[in-house]
Amino acid sequence: MNIAVLQFPGSNCDQDAFHLFASGLQLPTRMVWHKDTALGDADLVVVPGGFSYGDYLRCGAIARFSPVMRAVRDFAERGGLVLGICNGFQILCEAGLLPGALIRNTSLEYRCLTCDLAVADAGPAFNPGRLGARVRLPIGHGEGNYRIDQAGLAALEARGQILLRYVDNPNGALADIAGIRNEEGNVFGMMPHPDRAFERFHPSTDGTRVARAVLAARFPEFARPSA
Amino acid sequence: MSRQPLPPNPDPRLDQPITPDLVRRHGLRPEEYEQVCGHLGRVPSLTELGIFSVMWSEHCSYKNTRPLLRGFPTEKQGATEHFGKVLVKAGEENAGIIDVGDGWAIAFKIESHNHPSAIEPFEGAATGVGGIIRDIFTMGARPVLLTNSLRFGELESPTTRRLLRGVVAGIAHYGNCVGVPTVAGDVYFDRCYEGNPLVNALCLGTLRHDQIRRGAARGVGNPVFYVGAATGRDGLGGAAFASKELSAESAADRPAVQKGDPFMEKLLIEACLEMMAVPGLVVGIQDMGAAGLTCATCETASRGGSGIEIELDQVPQREGGMNSYEIMLSESQERMLVIVQKGREAEIERIFAKWDLHAAHVGVVTDTGRMVVRQHGVTVADIPAGALTDQAPLYQREARRPAYLDATAAWTPAELPDLDLDGAAAALPRLLSHPTIASKRWIYRQYDHMVQHGTVLIPGSDAGVVRLRLGDREKFIAISNDCNGRYCYLNPKRGAQIALVEGLRNLVCAGARPLAMTDNLNFGNPYKPENFYQLKECVAGLAEACRFFDVPVVGGNVSLYNESPEGAIDPTPTVSVVGFIEREAHVTSQYAPRAGLKLLLLGGWPHELGGSQYLGVLHGLKTGDAPAVDLEAERRLQHLLLGQIQAGHVAAAHDLSEGGLLVAASEMLFGAPGVGAILELGGLKPARLDALLFGESQGRVIVAVTPADEPAVMFAAGLAGVAAEGLGRVTADPRLAVNTAAGAIVWDVAHLRQGWETSIETAMKRPGLG
Numbered sequence: 001m002n003i004a005v006l007q008f009p010g011s012n013c014d015q016d017a018f019h020l021f022a023s024g025l026q027l028p029t030r031m032v033w034h035k036d037t038a039l040g041d042a043d044l045v046v047v048p049g050g051f052s053y054g055d056y057l058r059c060g061a062i063a064r065f066s067p068v069m070r071a072v073r074d075f076a077e078r079g080g081l082v083l084g085i086c087n088g089f090q091i092l093c094e095a096g097l098l099p100g101a102l103i104r105n106t107s108l109e110y111r112c113l114t115c116d117l118a119v120a121d122a123g124p125a126f127n128p129g130r131l132g133a134r135v136r137l138p139i140g141h142g143e144g145n146y147r148i149d150q151a152g153l154a155a156l157e158a159r160g161q162i163l164l165r166y167v168d169n170p171n172g173a174l175a176d177i178a179g180i181r182n183e184e185g186n187v188f189g190m191m192p193h194p195d196r197a198f199e200r201f202h203p204s205t206d207g208t209r210v211a212r213a214v215l216a217a218r219f220p221e222f223a224r225p226s227a
Numbered sequence: 228m229s230r231q232p233l234p235p236n237p238d239p240r241l242d243q244p245i246t247p248d249l250v251r252r253h254g255l256r257p258e259e260y261e262q263v264c265g266h267l268g269r270v271p272s273l274t275e276l277g278i279f280s281v282m283w284s285e286h287c288s289y290k291n292t293r294p295l296l297r298g299f300p301t302e303k304q305g306a307t308e309h310f311g312k313v314l315v316k317a318g319e320e321n322a323g324i325i326d327v328g329d330g331w332a333i334a335f336k337i338e339s340h341n342h343p344s345a346i347e348p349f350e351g352a353a354t355g356v357g358g359i360i361r362d363i364f365t366m367g368a369r370p371v372l373l374t375n376s377l378r379f380g381e382l383e384s385p386t387t388r389r390l391l392r393g394v395v396a397g398i399a400h401y402g403n404c405v406g407v408p409t410v411a412g413d414v415y416f417d418r419c420y421e422g423n424p425l426v427n428a429l430c431l432g433t434l435r436h437d438q439i440r441r442g443a444a445r446g447v448g449n450p451v452f453y454v455g456a457a458t459g460r461d462g463l464g465g466a467a468f469a470s471k472e473l474s475a476e477s478a479a480d481r482p483a484v485q486k487g488d489p490f491m492e493k494l495l496i497e498a499c500l501e502m503m504a505v506p507g508l509v510v511g512i513q514d515m516g517a518a519g520l521t522c523a524t525c526e527t528a529s530r531g532g533s534g535i536e537i538e539l540d541q542v543p544q545r546e547g548g549m550n551s552y553e554i555m556l557s558e559s560q561e562r563m564l565v566i567v568q569k570g571r572e573a574e575i576e577r578i579f580a581k582w583d584l585h586a587a588h589v590g591v592v593t594d595t596g597r598m599v600v601r602q603h604g605v606t607v608a609d610i611p612a613g614a615l616t617d618q619a620p621l622y623q624r625e626a627r628r629p630a631y632l633d634a635t636a637a638w639t640p641a642e643l644p645d646l647d648l649d650g651a652a653a654a655l656p657r658l659l660s661h662p663t664i665a666s667k668r669w670i671y672r673q674y675d676h677m678v679q680h681g682t683v684l685i686p687g688s689d690a691g692v693v694r695l696r697l698g699d700r701e702k703f704i705a706i707s708n709d710c711n712g713r714y715c716y717l718n719p720k721r722g723a724q725i726a727l728v729e730g731l732r733n734l735v736c737a738g739a740r741p742l743a744m745t746d747n748l749n750f751g752n753p754y755k756p757e758n759f760y761q762l763k764e765c766v767a768g769l770a771e772a773c774r775f776f777d778v779p780v781v782g783g784n785v786s787l788y789n790e791s792p793e794g795a796i797d798p799t800p801t802v803s804v805v806g807f808i809e810r811e812a813h814v815t816s817q818y819a820p821r822a823g824l825k826l827l828l829l830g831g832w833p834h835e836l837g838g839s840q841y842l843g844v845l846h847g848l849k850t851g852d853a854p855a856v857d858l859e860a861e862r863r864l865q866h867l868l869l870g871q872i873q874a875g876h877v878a879a880a881h882d883l884s885e886g887g888l889l890v891a892a893s894e895m896l897f898g899a900p901g902v903g904a905i906l907e908l909g910g911l912k913p914a915r916l917d918a919l920l921f922g923e924s925q926g927r928v929i930v931a932v933t934p935a936d937e938p939a940v941m942f943a944a945g946l947a948g949v950a951a952e953g954l955g956r957v958t959a960d961p962r963l964a965v966n967t968a969a970g971a972i973v974w975d976v977a978h979l980r981q982g983w984e985t986s987i988e989t990a991m992k993r994p995g996l997g
Binding site: 016109195202 | 396399403404405406488489490491493494582583671672673674675676677678679680683694811814
């Protein structure tokens, strides 16, 4: 197992994502610089949170042009697992690897708090049967208001692509959407931070379980409940 | 006057004779100008006059406060060989450094950005955060947490709401983007800060002992590099601007407020830390903060006992046609000066190219003791570096006890009717929803307080607690900011001591042993003897208390001239203390976790009303004497409490501060859902009910303990000579009931919590001005 965490200029949750997998899941994890053109041997690519390129123009709009993103696109097209967290989710939407867009919170303010999330039935990895009906994860974003057109929403619902919904919507997201996957089921994006929910003193350790759920989409051994 | 004047400046606009009016407009007194001429041996050029004006401003020179600050202890007496020792002392460098054992250390410091925030709240506060972060990573430390200490006028004022909204958004903008969590803070609202808000920001970083870097230029011939953002015309003379009173014309100083770019700062942090990790590459490093390139060059030369020559043509510039005055006085943000080991220039250039940042070779270290600046081949400034730093003027100002103190000290509560039960029932929700006491959730939910995944106690408890990842070790620290300006107004010496002892108490409540402090002295114009009296008394009180508790001062900041046309602010010596938590299991919050716990009051029943929020909120009074401080009793209390926490006997601890006993008890119920409490005060015959319930006597803590642990705590308190009273118990009935000799008062906890949690949010829904 080999986890690759991307680093863009302005990434600031790269270490958090690193430790989620390296410490929380005890998996071999390494960093990949945004100017690199190849990912190397990777089983999961994590696009971490932060403010890539200072969020200039639009969140994620510049990062999608980084050299490494071409490699990520090829990797995803070959069925490789990709997880975008927070700014990583925004980047994946900008890159066209996930549908929809994330705009300013309706409050027009940044929000940092811990949210209860309903687990939607999104296939074998993400379903209430495995993760439980609810998870509790922190959020920290100013632009987490998920938008998609009616047809797109209907498609997400119909194909079971919605992973997580806010119980108490903090940002105005359409249909309370907090996280989605692509149609093929190998690219995941979420605004909540599993990388802030894996240590004893965190608000929960559900981040570890969510990370395992992502890995289980490709690697069935992670579907087993962790010790 | 023996030296030849400098050749004409390349910019003819700068080539003008120095008139008394020019000197005055640069904030220099005629006698100071004479000293400038004496240091130079000639008349200064306009560029040089500008350089002296910023370096001799209070902000850079501490000319009115340095003699006072010498009273602070800067070393820890009881430090063990490897723990708590001061590795870099206050005043030596950009920030002080404390040993936390195992070869690791922490660097921390607080700094103000009050004046810029008054004029341009968003950018002023944002760049305040940026500046203090640079002070930390310039020491070689990785920034791991931020806190801030804010003061505003009353929220009824639309101007205050505009300022609060802007300041909070500015701090959030910068801190969130740069990826350093804001884990604690304190905010007060009082009319005295109307028009002159206080914005003090603290940063703490971690580093190994062998990573400590100095801001000194050493090694003749070593190249001097400029790294980071390009220089523009923003923030011209900001340090001088910060050293005068705010007035109606201050808005015209808006160009003196800098504009920050946290993205650039984030890149700069990573590039600098990468560069400093290379052994032997960096000889010295200093950020360009107040007084920009000027300060960075003359301070590094002065500290290194060397000289520096720089060539302005090599300085990256954002716009064309900038002259030497503008480049030297610009306070453009996110810039650093680095002295590199000669012959290794390519290494630093490679690192900065990786991060797509400027790294320009702008000068060289010399042995002349002078700071020499050239532009277009012409010398535009040539000044002995020491004249700008160590030899800056020093003043002992006149102090006069303010006349108002006679009246306030003589006040007694006898003129006020005591509360009856109905009055007390109404007073508690009013106090809890006063913005000074109310939850600051509206503020801290806009700050990323969880990035870096080390936050253990989020903002809102007595202290912020953070897990530090130090190599393959973990350590836990607590941090708290405190200062009640009302107390300092009523009794400057005592008020300042309360700021420290309350901070220490907050740390102990969180399970931490205090290590060290940094302070931000916010006062009015020191040329007014009454203001200087307040400053002198506060510093004396603080120094005495620091020595008593063996808490060294590792650095800080002085912000004077905090006045608006209505007068000076209340003296506000903000104190930030850092403590060490030996084990994760010792981390304790203020929230009673479950029903069935006993509540004990340590320190005795409160009985003083002077300076209380109760007097302010219910009676519109700021009078009386500040509550008494008994340093010995405080030490006994804190020693007892820390011991009991470490023994595992304490489920929650919360100190009595603004709002007194009932506010503290209520706040303990705002964590776990569904809990309430019964307080048994029926056996007491207080002289005044209001003083018992809402008085702010110091040195008091409520602890929640299991019935099984209660005897051990009571026994230990008896041994320690600390008064311990049975206060009541935590229940599963979500009401707060207080039984007094005159009858019972009952509140619905959800109702109390609602007012406490939403009061600032509700106020902020009303429009602010512009």
